[in-house]
Amino acid sequence: MTTHPIESESYRILASRLDLSGIDPGPRAVIERVIHASADLEFATTMVVEQSAVDAGVAALRAGAPIIVDVKMVAAGISGRQTVCLLDSAEAGPGGFPTRSAMAVRAAAALHPVGAVWVIGCAPTALVEVLDLTKSGAISPALVIGLPVGFVGAAESKATARAIPGLHTITNIGEKGGSAVAAAALNALSRLV
Secondary structure (H helix, E strand, O other), X not given: OOOOHXXXXXXXXXXXXXXXXXXXXXXXXXXXXXXXXXXXXXXXXXXXXXXXXXXXXXXXXXXXXXXXXXXXHHHHHOOOOOOEOOHHHOOOOHHHOOOHXXXXXXXXXXXXXXOOEEEEOXXXXXXXXXXXXXXXXXXXOOEEEEOOOOOOOHHHHHHHHHHOOOOOEEEEOOXXXXXXXXXXXXXXXXXXX
């Protein structure tokens, strides 16, 4: 794969500002790509990426697992892979709950209950729905990239994801996240395939 000169320069600058050499190569690749996409060095200390999650994600992508995203902005940032986003056809429940994002997750879960890679970068309610479906046994994800952004529910949903035994997750600590960050994490895994 040919690297664009701007990307090479970006990684050179990142390396001059931050030493990530003590991190295993798989997790480091994810963290670097997230920092590259966001220009936010704080992700170096807030990302939570285990080698087992990287391995699970790479294996799932190699096997052609479906990639389910919460919003089109996440899909737009994912390079070279088909994604599933059912937000356009989703309708919120009475009073807005469950949200459209949660309803889209429910619809996607019905289509892909086993082995999908879930990439959540916008809506904490989408991540909560993925986690509820996982805890109930309705779905069995290969990997959950949970990086929603926001002041309401984002940090809490990511903490909940990390607390589910046996669930492979890539998350961060705190309110930061977003579509570009979530897509970057998936793109890092794609480069490892």
